[in-house]
Structures are given as structure tokens and as C-alpha cells.
Amino acid sequence: MNKENNLYTVLFASLMVVVVGSILAYLASALSGRIKENERFEKQQNILYAMGVNENEDEGSVNFIPTDRVEQEFSSYITEQLVIEGDKITKDDQAYLIDIKKQLDLLKNGETPKLPVFVGEKDGETYYIIPMYGKGLWDAIWGFMALDKNMTVKGVYFDHKGETPGLGANIKQRYFMDDFSGETILNGDRYAGINVAKGNNDPLNDIKDDNEVDALAGATITGNGVSSMISTTVNLYKDYFESLRNKG
Amino acid sequence: MALLSKKDANLILDPLADNNPITIQVLGICSALAITAELKASIVMALSVVFVLGLGNVVISMMRNIIPSKIRIIVQLVVVAALVIIVDQVLKAFAYELSKTLAVFVGLIITNCIIMGRFEAFALGNGVWRSFLDGIGNAAGYGLILIIVGFFRELLGSGTLLGFQVLGDPIAKTGLYSIGYENNGFMLLSPMALIVVGLLIWVQRSRNKDLIEEN
Numbered sequence: 001m002n003k004e005n006n007l008y009t010v011l012f013a014s015l016m017v018v019v020v021g022s023i024l025a026y027l028a029s030a031l032s033g034r035i036k037e038n039e040r041f042e043k044q045q046n047i048l049y050a051m052g053v054n055e056n057e058d059e060g061s062v063n064f065i066p067t068d069r070v071e072q073e074f075s076s077y078i079t080e081q082l083v084i085e086g087d088k089i090t091k092d093d094q095a096y097l098i099d100i101k102k103q104l105d106l107l108k109n110g111e112t113p114k115l116p117v118f119v120g121e122k123d124g125e126t127y128y129i130i131p132m133y134g135k136g137l138w139d140a141i142w143g144f145m146a147l148d149k150n151m152t153v154k155g156v157y158f159d160h161k162g163e164t165p166g167l168g169a170n171i172k173q174r175y176f177m178d179d180f181s182g183e184t185i186l187n188g189d190r191y192a193g194i195n196v197a198k199g200n201n202d203p204l205n206d207i208k209d210d211n212e213v214d215a216l217a218g219a220t221i222t223g224n225g226v227s228s229m230i231s232t233t234v235n236l237y238k239d240y241f242e243s244l245r246n247k248g
Numbered sequence: 249m250a251l252l253s254k255k256d257a258n259l260i261l262d263p264l265a266d267n268n269p270i271t272i273q274v275l276g277i278c279s280a281l282a283i284t285a286e287l288k289a290s291i292v293m294a295l296s297v298v299f300v301l302g303l304g305n306v307v308i309s310m311m312r313n314i315i316p317s318k319i320r321i322i323v324q325l326v327v328v329a330a331l332v333i334i335v336d337q338v339l340k341a342f343a344y345e346l347s348k349t350l351a352v353f354v355g356l357i358i359t360n361c362i363i364m365g366r367f368e369a370f371a372l373g374n375g376v377w378r379s380f381l382d383g384i385g386n387a388a389g390y391g392l393i394l395i396i397v398g399f400f401r402e403l404l405g406s407g408t409l410l411g412f413q414v415l416g417d418p419i420a421k422t423g424l425y426s427i428g429y430e431n432n433g434f435m436l437l438s439p440m441a442l443i444v445v446g447l448l449i450w451v452q453r454s455r456n457k458d459l460i461e462e463n
Contacts, residue, residue: 009316166406
């Protein structure tokens with residue numbers, strides 16, 4: 001058969017598309033269960049990490065609760081999962097599966113988003129953990145922030161899809177995330193969030209009430225993305241936080 | 249080498265030095281600039297490319313007699329893309345952590361010109377075993393440069409290697425930092441990757457004058 005005639009070319013292309021397409025489709029459906037499970041575990045690990053439940057050994061390590069234990073630990077530390085929808089607050093044990101990105105899209109279209117809050121209990125203290133989602137330099141960034149009822153940050157976890165290795169990707173390093181602990185998101189009565197600031201003259205992060213943490217060198221846009229992600233999210237939860245503070 | 253004939257061994261050894269895809273053929277520069285700010289990322293990228301190029305060359309070489317030449321570039325693209333997606337999906341299911349590290353590279357692997365270059369220049373015209381060796385060799389040559397560049401950029405830019413602070417702690421001023429050494433943040437930006445690659449090209453050509461092109 002002549003390899004160069006048009007019929008052969010078209011047949012070859014169609015066959016190739018069918019073969020490759022079926023392989024990929026089969027693989028995607030065969031593996032989707034495991035992939036979903038991995039993603040679920042990851043969310044639980046991240047939420048627990050933000051409230052300080054992790055297996056960090058030294059100053060540099062970021063170690064999550066291993067996947068085989070995470071489900072159990074998650075249900076023992078997280079006492080309540082709430083969904084805020086407008087004025088309505090409901091309990092929902094699957095709240096951690098809510099895709100915050102989709103909810104923010106709803107908000108953009110003027111609809112009421114479902115905002116999850118995870119209430120955790122550790123060493124007699126209550127933590128309120130909220131998910132965050134925003135934009136870095138190249139792609140999405142997201143994370144979780146654990147607060148106490150006075151709006152002091154107890155811990156954060158950040159992650160990203162494609163920030164530059166060595167620069168923006170360092171938002172998920174310990175030395176960056178740990179700086180947030182102890183900072184307050186309040187400025188007087190205003191929900192200011194926390195600014196990733198370049199010139200705050202506080203590289204050791206001793207000043208905890210300035211709403212600022214030291215920025216990463218060479219990662220201005222990722223840092224700005226983190227700042228705006230925090231302030232956007234915090235303002236979404238403003239009413240809920242206000243009710244927590246008034247409860248005393 | 250008993251395992252490989254001399255000709256076959258050269259398929260692997262040549263691209264490591266005198267026919268290196270980056271420093272001699274100047275292919276695959278884009279990913280070499282993009283991801284070499286950290287040694288770990290360089291190593292992961294190097295291994296991914298070894299895998300994809302080795303396997304891709306085999307697939308293309310097996311199909312070389314039935315691919316219509318009019319659409320061969322598209323066929324090559326489909327093969328790389330499918331391979332990369334398969335690897336990505338399998339890792340997501342069985343090695344989730346690793347797949348997250350790799351996520352950044354998936355797009356970069358598909359567009360890596362070394363891969364298309366080897367398919368086009370070698371696998372389409374050679375047998376399966378030789379194509380496999382050629383793929384491994386070229387990917388290793390590419391990976392070698394990546395790792396060298398990554399080593400210097402991370403060491404001089406962040407003072408770390410694979411995340412370990414080998415030069416002391418820059419904030420607490422220990423080790424080298426106690427005598428006034430500072431990290432050069434410029435090393436982390438892409439222009440310095442280009443300059444480091446340039447220096448490698450210079451070193452290689454000054455050691456082996458045969459490699460210098462005549463104008």
C-alpha cells in the first residue's frame with residue numbers, strides 16, 4: 001500500500017486518534033478512584049497541617065500525617081465542619097470536599113457561594129480553619145489558614161500549581177509559612193489580612209501586630225498573590241469572624 | 249564494554265560530551281533556563297526526560313515504517329503527549345507526592361525540542377534498540393547540563409543544595425555568612441541560567457578546540 005496517499009494518511013490519523021484516545025480514556029477511568037482518594041487525603045493533610053497537626057521533625061521539614069492515618073486523625077481533630085451560605089450556617093461532614101475555586105466563581109456571577117469552615121480542637125484550644133484560593137505569577141495558588149477566635153493566625157499552609165522553583169515556589173517552605181503564625185489579621189477593627197511586604201525591616205518577624213510578613217526575594221508577584229488571596233478570603237468570612245469575636 | 253558494541257556505546261556517550269544537545273546542538277534551552285533554579289527540580293526533570301525520550305524513541309522507531317511522512321510531526325507530538333499524560337496519571341494514582349513535583353514539568357516535557365529533534369533525526373530512521381540508546385544518551389546529556397547548572401544556581405543563589413543549607417544560615421549568620429558572604433539572588437533568575445550555560449559552552453570548547461565552529 002502506498003504510504004503517501006491521502007486515504008492512507010487519513011486512515012492512519014483516525015486510527016491513531018482512536019487508539020491513543022481509548023488508552024487515555026481507559027486509564028483515566030481506571031485510575032480516577034485512586035486519584036480522587038489521593039486528592040481527598042491531601043486536603044485533609046493540608047487542613048491538619050494548618051492547625052499544627054503534622055509530623056515536622058526539624059526546622060526545615062514539611063511532613064504531613066501519613067495517608068494511612070490521616071482520615072482517622074482528621075475526624076478526631078476536626079470537631080465540626082460548617083458551611084456558610086449567605087446568613088445560613090449549616091453542618092456538613094463533607095464540607096472539606098467543597099471546591100473553593102468553583103465557589104469563588106459563583107461569587108463572581110453574583111450568586112451566593114458555599115464557604116466551608118473547619119473547627120478544630122487541639123490541646124484545649126479551638127481553631128477555625130478556612131480555605132484560600134488565589135492567583136500567583138504563573139498559575140493558581142491556594143492554602144489553608146488556622147485562626148483562633150481573636151483572629152490571630154495559628155498556622156498556614158500554602159501550595160501552588162506552577163510557581164517558579166527556587167522563587168515563588170518557596171511559599172510552601174517552612175521559613176515562609178511559619179512567619180505567619182502569631183500575626184493578627186486585624187488592624188484595629190478592620191480585617192486587613194496579612195501583607196507579604198518587601199520593606200518591612202523585620203526579617204526575623206519579631207513584630208507580630210503589623211499585618212506584615214517578610215517577602216521572598218525574587219518572588220514579588222507570587223507574594224502579592226498571597227497577600228491578595230488572604231485579604232480576599234478574610235473579607236469573605238468577615239461576618240462569621242465578627243460573630244466569633246462577639247461570642248467572646 | 250561487552251554489553252554494547254562500540255558504535256552502540258557511542259550513541260550513549262557522544263551526547264554526554266562532544267555532541268551534547270544543550271551545549272553543542274543548543275536544543276532544549278527553554279526548559280534548561282526555566283527550572284534550574286533548584287537542584288532537585290533539575291534532577292526530576294532530567295529523569296523525566298530520560299524516561300519519555302527513551303520510551304518515545306522506541307515507540308516512534310517501531311512505527312517508523314507505517315507513519316505517513318506528511319503527518320509525522322503530528323504523530324510524534326501525539327506520542328510524546330500521550331506518554332507524558334500516561335506517566336502523569338499513573339503517578340497521580342500511585343505516587344501522589346512525586347506527581348505534584350512533576351506537575352510543573354509536564355508541559356515543558358511535551359514542548360522540549362530535544363524530544364521532537366531525536367524523533368525526527370534518529371528514531372524515524374533507525375532500529376528500535378539503537379533508538380532506545382540514542383534516546384537515553386541524549387536525555388542523559390541534557391540532564392547532565394541541567395544538573396550542573398542547577399547545582400551552581402542553587403548553591404550560589406540560595407546557599408543550599410537539595411534544600412540543605414550547605415553554606416550556613418543566612419539569617420542567623422553562621423558558616424560562610426558570618427564572614428560577610430551573601431547569596432546572589434540574581435543567580436535564581438533566568439538570565440543567569442543563560443550565562444551559566446554560556447560559561448559551560450566556553451569551558452567545553454576551550455578544552456576541545458575541534459568543537460569550535462568555523463564562520
